[in-house]
Amino acid sequence: MSKTSRFGTALCLSAIGWTGVAHAAPCASLPNPLVVSGSTAVQPLVAKVAPLLAAATGADQLTVIFKGSGSCSGVTALGLDTTPTGACAPGGCVTGNATYYEAGTGTAQMCELDAAGTHIDLILSDVYKDSCEGVTNTKLRNEPLLVIPFAFIVPKASTQEAIDAREAYYVFGKGMSAGVTPWLNEASLFRRNNGSGTQVTIYKNIRIPVGSPIGVEASGTGDMITKVASAANAEQALGFAGLDAVDSKRAMVDILAYRHWGQTKFYWPDSSTTSFDKKNVRDGHYPLWGYEHAVTLVDDAGAPIKPNAKKFADILAGKVALPGGNVLLLESQAGVVPLCAMDVARTADAGDLSAATGEACGCFFEKNAGAAGGATTCTACTADTMCTTGQHCRNGYCEAR
């Protein structure tokens, strides 16, 4: 093709609007958009809830636009948004493409954020905002929504079944020079970064600096699972990720049992390697978990600046009904744990455990845990009178509290 011909072809393609790159629709053009950023660990749950909100009508309709960034990276950006209703402050907005989920089908689609920057309405964070370094904005509000468990993972071909906190401390804190077998190859150790809530949670629990550089960085939860599953030397490979993502990838990776500091035995997050009941997370035997928080901007009176952000947070927390769905059921199926299904609580990342209070839903959770559902030994009921003294009928089952 001559230069003249190439110029002519380019001119014709330009004339019909073809530039060689497919442009997504503007996110701002979608119905009632809500820009959510932060943790990629919780994205599987967002993918289940968002299509129902997109399909809702009237004031209930929301288009959740998800821009994953890592928990602390998101909290930092929201903290820099000192002009939430005006022009973007430096570092306080997001740009590029984001994901939204179609009503009905739930198919993930891409949309394009404003080139000048789009304000974030809500951050989903795996950690308390105070665990994120350098965040000084006093207008950020932090509200626990649910519990997200984390786990050390290995490829299916690995023979490893368990890891002790002291082993993890040296593997990710000192690297191959520590000599902890079989994790002796730093090219087969996978981590996130210090903006990741997953890494902050894991590293705080194993008591190493959240910025420890040992291992190969994965860009997000999905990338972490892929990297671990496809590691060249399976026996030496080790990573960590949120269980809501791992539970649906158990054909690719194995979850390691974990023994915490001062603990006498190793426990899996579930009561067995094949169940999804998160029994050991819920009763305090398995401490690798954190609250999924909604972090929002509030005004001087403490009221949320973005009402739809509060609405979405309240739906995930079970305080407001999910149009067209049952959020308690979706969370039980998605590998996260509703607050009411926990028998233990804590007030800081990797903090001390105490007994949980409030109305319980552990029986309902056990019955519905996992994509295929679970089982419970609880008594089914429709009223308190069908339960033994002191129990309450909640969500169809007799609960102790």
Added chain:
Amino acid sequence: MTNSTKITLALGLLSILAACGSDGDDDKVKDAGPIIPIIPIADSGVPVTPLTDSGTPVTPTTDGGTPVTPTDSGAPVTPGDCFNGVPVKTEDFLNRCTTAATATKTLAVPAALLNADGTVKPL
């Protein structure tokens, strides 16, 4: 012995017996009856102080008795054991007895990296 002599002796004996039952001797007979030992009976009853000491111990984690408060309930945590009481501390929750499956493995940290009590050294 004549009959008159017998009668005289009998009368004499009766006289002696009658003299023995005179007024002053009656009071002496009553005082000599069995004396109820008041103090010894009190001392031989169930001791009061020893009962307190032999009752349920109140510091069970050290003396093995029945727990009386949540903070000291259940068996103390020892390696290989599990906590069977009402959990209060984080270690109680972590080591609470359970039927859930557990894994086993030998610690892979080189001994040189651990202190004598099994704790880690600074990185």
